[in-house]
Amino acid sequence: MEGRMPDLPSHRGIHAGIPPLTLALIYIGAVVLPLALAALLGETHRQVTVQLGAAAGSISAAMILLQMISSGRFEAVSGRIGIDITMAFHKWAAPMALAFALAHVALLIGLPDPDRPNRLARRFATLMTAERLWDARLALILLALLVGLALLRDRLPVRYQIWRGSHALGALALVGLVLAHLVTDGLLGPARAALWTGFAAAVTLPALWVYARRLTRPRSECWTVASLRRVTPRIHEMLLENPHGDSLDFRPGQFVWASVGGQRLPLHDHPFSIASAPGAPQLRLLIQEAGDFTSSLDAVEPGTRVAIDGPHGSFGPSDAPRDGLVLIAGGVGIAPILSMLETFARDGCACRLRFAYAMHDSRDMIPAAMFRPALATLGVTPLLTASRNAGGEIAQGRLGEAQMKLLLDGLDPKRVEVMICGPGPLMTTLTDTLNDLGVPLSHIHYERFSYGSGPLSRKDHRIMAGFATIFAALAAAMALYSLV
Numbered sequence: 001m002e003g004r005m006p007d008l009p010s011h012r013g014i015h016a017g018i019p020p021l022t023l024a025l026i027y028i029g030a031v032v033l034p035l036a037l038a039a040l041l042g043e044t045h046r047q048v049t050v051q052l053g054a055a056a057g058s059i060s061a062a063m064i065l066l067q068m069i070s071s072g073r074f075e076a077v078s079g080r081i082g083i084d085i086t087m088a089f090h091k092w093a094a095p096m097a098l099a100f101a102l103a104h105v106a107l108l109i110g111l112p113d114p115d116r117p118n119r120l121a122r123r124f125a126t127l128m129t130a131e132r133l134w135d136a137r138l139a140l141i142l143l144a145l146l147v148g149l150a151l152l153r154d155r156l157p158v159r160y161q162i163w164r165g166s167h168a169l170g171a172l173a174l175v176g177l178v179l180a181h182l183v184t185d186g187l188l189g190p191a192r193a194a195l196w197t198g199f200a201a202a203v204t205l206p207a208l209w210v211y212a213r214r215l216t217r218p219r220s221e222c223w224t225v226a227s228l229r230r231v232t233p234r235i236h237e238m239l240l241e242n243p244h245g246d247s248l249d250f251r252p253g254q255f256v257w258a259s260v261g262g263q264r265l266p267l268h269d270h271p272f273s274i275a276s277a278p279g280a281p282q283l284r285l286l287i288q289e290a291g292d293f294t295s296s297l298d299a300v301e302p303g304t305r306v307a308i309d310g311p312h313g314s315f316g317p318s319d320a321p322r323d324g325l326v327l328i329a330g331g332v333g334i335a336p337i338l339s340m341l342e343t344f345a346r347d348g349c350a351c352r353l354r355f356a357y358a359m360h361d362s363r364d365m366i367p368a369a370m371f372r373p374a375l376a377t378l379g380v381t382p383l384l385t386a387s388r389n390a391g392g393e394i395a396q397g398r399l400g401e402a403q404m405k406l407l408l409d410g411l412d413p414k415r416v417e418v419m420i421c422g423p424g425p426l427m428t429t430l431t432d433t434l435n436d437l438g439v440p441l442s443h444i445h446y447e448r449f450s451y452g453s454g455p456l457s458r459k460d461h462r463i464m465a466g467f468a469t470i471f472a473a474l475a476a477a478m479a480l481y482s483l484v
């Protein structure tokens with residue numbers, strides 16, 4: 001399981017993007033900015049509930065706008081925190097924006113007043129029927145629909161692409177409606193109207209640019225399929241080459257958006273981890289059959305064009321000094337781990353390396369010939385497990401506490417870094433187990449291949465607590481505004 005190489009210079013490993021705390025502060029600042037300007041300009045209301053309602057509406061609107069750039073496509077913004085956390089935040093910020101929008105409506109209706117018993121019903125009727133508020137009503141319905149459909153996505157009987165396309169178009173329409181509501185009904189002065197218009201443009205144009213760039217990209221930027229073969233009954237190895245001899249500059253562990261077959265519409269791209277080492281003559285993807293696209297790969301011929309957008313993601317070993325590096329792969333999660341193994345085999349690894357690979361059925365493991373040469377160079381013995389058809393060097397069972405102890409044996413758990421990639425439940429269970437064995441949560445990194453719901457690890461709970469702090473800060477800003 002172990003290999004030690006002489007200390008060699010570590011490979012490139014500086015992540016682009018903004019550090020998490022700075023990013024959180026920028027987010028809070030951007031959401032609160034329109035409120036701060038309103039307070040500064042004295043554009044406030046006398047009634048506390050109306051004042052709170054206006055604040056809730058402003059916060060909701062800003063959160064909705066910022067959803068456009070928290071989609072994981074902007075490495076310069078989210079490259080440091082990675083796509084997992086970016087998408088988790090995107091997922092949680094949407095229902096929070098809806099909650100603030102509902103609070104906006106409820107607070108504008110106000111509290112019951114015994115002296116004016118009809119007031120509530122009158123205000124409610126105005127919000128429901130006033131012609132000028134059509135954009136607000138539509139925006140609220142659309143926001144609720146987008147949130148609901150995203151939460152239920154895995155259970156919807158529609159193709160992922162259809163959901164994705166409708167989500168993007170719905171989000172664009174929502175931004176338009178929110179801006180229309182703010183500018184026409186928001187009783188804004190010219191400075192605030194200009195701020196909101198600039199805000200909407202600043203988030204929408206980069207999001208549109210990401211997709212427009214994909215549509216207009218010259219064909220010469222496309223890669224082609226050099227070969228495609230099944231390496232297990234359900235996993236294909238796709239080797240890509242660049243007709244111009246260009247290589248992709250990436251860090252092991254990163255992924256690309258691949259669009260196979262000259263499809264330019266960005267709805268057709270899929271994220272896949274790179275399974276080869278940086279600088280290798282061909283780019284390797286390991287693709288497991290999961291749905292319509294991945295199950296149709298047998299029809300892809302060598303020479304087929306593949307548009308590659310990347311690299312993306314922050315998954316991968318850090319440059320921090322460490323005692324040991326533990327690499328754990330489950331299922332097709334072997335893809336980014338293989339890239340790391342091959343890179344270390346070529347460039348050297350400055351710490352002790354351990355490797356485990358688990359599969360439900362050993363017949364679904366990629367051929368040993370694909371990882372053996374790297375392990376032999378590194379002097380690492382793999383820990384292989386399978387629940388079915390184990391035998392030979394593949395132990396019967398799953399990865400659990402006993403195996404984690406084995407992987408950590410002889411290492412100082414506090415100075416170990418762990419990379420896990422595999423099914424969600426495997427990653428969350430092993431994260432908690434390794435943490436119980438003394439590995440700090442900040443040293444354990446994993447990459448999810450699906451953003452659907454699933455079990456959460458202690459690390460996920462910590463991240464959620466960070467999100468909750470951001471939302472609490474926004475609620476506090478809302479309360480503070482009512483005191484102005």
Ligand SMILES: Cc1cc2nc3c(=O)[nH]c(=O)nc-3n(C[C@H](O)[C@H](O)[C@H](O)COP(=O)(O)OP(=O)(O)OC[C@H]3O[C@@H](n4cnc5c(N)ncnc54)[C@H](O)[C@@H]3O)c2cc1C
Pocket residue numbers: 083154159160161255269270271272273274286287288289290291292293294295313332335336447448449450451452
């Ligand atoms: C960062 C990352 C790295 C990944 N690396 C690999 C890899 O190396 N090998 C591998 O086999 N799989 C990988 N995946 C998963 C892979 O992207 C999906 O299995 C694939 O896109 C499914 O497409 P489909 O049309 O066959 O199935 P569908 O039925 O369309 O989708 C099945 C599920 O895959 C996910 N998915 C589909 N399309 C997308 C998309 N465009 N963006 C995000 N999620 C999508 C959704 O959760 C969906 O429910 C990775 C996913 C992510 C997020």
